Amino acid sequence: MWWKTTSVILLIYAIVAGLLVPLKPGIDRVSPDSALTGSRLDMQIHGYNTWYSRGNTADIRVWLQYDSLRAVAGTDIRVISDTTLAVSFQLPTTLPDGGESDMLNLIVSHPTDGVSLLPSALEIEADTSASSSAANWTDNPVEKLHVVRDFSYPYRNVIxxxxxxxxxxxxxxxxxxxxxxxxxxxxxxxxxxxxxxxxxxxxxxxxxxxxxxxxxxxxxxxxxxxxxxxxxxxxxxxxxxxxxxxxxxxxxxxxxxxxxxxxxxxxxxxxxxxxxxxxxxxxxxxxxxxxxxxxxxxxxxxxxxxxxxxxxxxxxxxxxxxxxxxxxxxxxxxxxxxxxxxxxxxxx
Amino acid sequence: MNTNFANQFLTLLRKEFVIEFRQRYAISGIVLYVISMVFVVYASSIKVGPKEWNVFFWLIVLFAGINAVVKSFVQESGTRQLYYYQLVDPSILISAKIVYNTILLMALTSLAYGSYSVVAGNPVKDPGLFLLVLFLASLGFSIAFTFLSSIAAKASNSATLMAILSFPVILPVLLTLLRLSSVSLRLIQDTAYRKDIINLVAIDVILVALAFVLFPFIWRD
Structure with a gap:
């Protein structure tokens, strides 16, 4: 008998916890999703399950990441709503590998929501006529992230x-x-x-x-x-x-x-x-x-x-x-x- | 004991050939079946490109194979089966049948390949690999169909049962064969096709092992 009871308890637990526990905050999409090198990019980030207005806006940090070593930090971060964030980037003149185009990941670190990442968020194309700008890929590495521990399921785009x-x-x-x-x-x-x-x-x-x-x-x-x-x-x-x-x-x-x-x-x-x-x-x-x-x-x-x-x-x-x-x-x-x-x- | 086993095996194998030779209508039927299917395929499609060639060829081989093997247990009466049962070890009997059916299927697939090449052209770019695939196909079909026909033969609706039992089971083998054959026709580029061959051989080994272990239980009536 004990195993029948166990089965019922485990299944009720799986259904209740499986359906009720929230997803981690994530990034649904960004607009615009393409840019030229050397330009100044004003981006809107649309979050999912996020509470951007909580916590201190000055503590929010955003990066466009090229790889584990190279990233550009966002400036002028403004919270528009709980699920929308406006941010500006000054993009460097050339891509680190000197290529024509590449995909950049977007990382948002929020004091209460924690870290969220959108893979291949922005398509960046090399603009050969761009005048050189002061920005470069390594001036502001991704570090000192806000680590938040909570009971939630991972957020994955597509699913x-x-x-x-x-x-x-x-x-x-x-x-x-x-x-x-x-x-x-x-x-x-x-x-x-x-x-x-x-x-x-x-x-x-x-x-x-x-x-x-x-x-x-x-x-x-x-x-x-x-x-x-x-x-x-x-x-x-x-x-x-x-x-x-x-x-x-x-x-x-x-x-x-x-x-x-x-x-x-x-x-x-x-x-x-x-x-x-x-x-x-x-x-x-x-x-x-x-x-x-x-x-x-x-x-x-x-x-x-x-x-x-x-x-x-x-x-x-x-x-x-x-x-x-x-x-x-x-x-x-x-x-x-x-x-x-x-x-x-x-x-x- | 070893020579005894070999003797029994060879006698049984020869018996299969003799039966086939005496009932020539059965083998002639299968040969006609293959040739008419080749013509049906040719008549129903105006132009056969390499891709269609591949698919139609394997369909012909699959249907001909099932029809050729299904009779291996049905054609012999229950009393004669009982007679064999008293004389020989079941694993020798099934191995003789498998070897015989492999040879039969190799002959049939070669015939299908030949006649199909005559009417629909021969797009094979790597004949060595293609012949190896034909051999692996004969071996795999022979093992699976011989074993399943021994089950199906016990039932009254053996032809239907044979199709129901064999099509799903043979599908992994058939898909791998199609893939290897596509490589030999240069329809797809795959440098790692040796892995597919190993997979196929592994499936065959599993099937043979199962047939040896399980056949005595089917046999016992």
Whole structure:
């Protein structure tokens, strides 16, 4: 019983904390987003979840960053509203590498909001006719940042609030792998010593795993709708996941194609082991061979290194455990239903 | 014991060839199947560019492969299967079938390649790599389809079941093959294609291991 209670508590915690904890303050966009070297740039910064009017305006600091060593500090910082900040930059005459154009990052350090960063915020183009200005790239390095500790999720451009889906989409796949793994264990058990219980448990866990697969695909499509622009973009990860679910759908068709239940159970157990070993290439090897938008594919960082900070871990891990326990619970109920049906059939 | 195993294996392999030779309609059927599919592809598309050539070729090979392998367990009656069961070790039986089907599929893919080149041209720029891909395809299809046909043969609706079971499972293999074949047609530039070959061989090794471990359980009736 204790684990059912644990599952409910963990899931309630994951849903409440996952949906209610705010995002860190971030920078949504800047205008203008391009400039020439040597010019004076008046920029408006549009923040997200920010409270720019709190604290002392003199303590706010802004940089346009070229790389970890070189940056230009902003001057004449004025707070227009809680989410809008006006700032001026005197841009140096040439780019540090002497190139034609480059992207600069924007860093805002605020006494109460902390540090926020917009990668590739400003496109800067070299103006060959520019008269030399006094500004240079290294006169005001990025240092003495305001570090603010609070309980909030990281702000990421493009995904914004949908970062909360991490607590629901990713645990589905952990739960799916767990359910299919348990199912395979019961299938192996059935092959070594055939008895109805192992077979019914294998079926119950496969059904629950398939349910998590469908939910994982749905939450993934919802996420893709916001982050990739389309719910279904024939991304290799989406395709291979759909195929993996087809492999398991075939399991049920195979079971149903035999007149003798014993034969069906045995061959389904064999196929289950086969299907599980095809799951790894489908979900984790093939998607890495092709271009994909999904994290963990070619060119994309694997999940965990950048996208998961310590605050998120506090919700993410409990959510995984909660969903796995919920899955075991569902599979248990499903197994009992199969058992009762079996007993009822035997009595007829 | 070792020579005994080798003897059993060779006898079974020869048996497969003899059966095939005696029932010539089956192999002729598959050959005709390949040739008619090549013509259907050619007739339905006015001009076959290298990209389409690649896709159509692998579709022909996939369908021909499934149809060629599906009969390997269906064609022999239950009583004869029982007879084999008493005589030989199941792993020898499945390995003989896999080797035989690999040879059959290699012949079929070469035939498909030849006839397809005649009607639709031959855009292959790296024949060595392409032939290696054909061999890996025959091997991978043979292992997966032989194993799955042994499951499907036990059911009444074996043809449908064969398609349902094999298409999703073979897809990673097929996608990797398509990619390697695109490299040999110079459709994509990929200097790291050796990694794909290793992946393919790794999948084959896993499939063979599974077939060896699991086949005795399918066999036992």
């Amino acid at each position: 914004y609030e949908t970062i909360r889906n991490t607590y629901f989409h990713v645990p589905m796949w952990f739960a799916l792998m767990f359910m299919f793994l348990v199912s395979v264990v019961y299938s192996i058990k059935y092959l070594t010593r055939p008895d109805e219980t192992s077979d019914q448990k294998a079926v119950a866990f496969t059904e629950t795993g398939l349910l998590f697969g469908l939910l994982g695909l749905t939450t993934g499509m919802l996420w893709a709708h916001y982050a990739w622009g389309k719910a279904w973009s024939n991304d290799i990860k989406q395709l291979m996941t759909a195929v993996a679910l087809l492999v398991y759908a075939a399991y049920f068709i195979l079971r149903a194609s035999f007149d003798e239940p014993e034969k069906g159970a045995r061959l389904a157990a064999v196929y289950n082991i086969f299907a599980f070993s095809s799951l790894v290439p489908l979900l984790y090897i093939v998607p890495r061979l092709f271009a994909s938008l999904h994290p963990g594919a070619t060119g994309n960082p694997a999940f965990g290194s950048q996208d998961l900070d310590n605050t998120m871990r506090l919700v993410f891990y409990p959510s995984i455990i909660g969903f796995i326990l919920l899955g075991v619970w569902i599979a248990n109920i499903r197994y009992r239903i199969l058992r009762i049906q079996q007993l009822a059939d035997d009595q007829d």
